Amino acid sequence: MTGLLTHTSLGRLDLERARLLDEQGYLLLRGAIPEGWIGPLRDAFEGGASPSVRWPVPRGVDWRHSLLDLDSTVQ
Numbered sequence: 001m002t003g004l005l006t007h008t009s010l011g012r013l014d015l016e017r018a019r020l021l022d023e024q025g026y027l028l029l030r031g032a033i034p035e036g037w038i039g040p041l042r043d044a045f046e047g048g049a050s051p052s053v054r055w056p057v058p059r060g061v062d063w064r065h066s067l068l069d070l071d072s073t074v075q
Helices: 016-025 033-049
Strands: none
Touching: none
């Protein structure tokens, strides 16, 4: 996937987005991940997902956890 990397530039937030970030604490960055990456990244997450009881440290039972840091697709 690294062959697909392109540089982007970021400008200043407009007032509405700045307000949403302040109120909600996050912004949705639509289009930040190229469309062709979505399927492979989803597959990597699903392939690394494990039940909470199988993690070496306590995790919330209502969360889905996935070991992604060593996956070549994610890297």
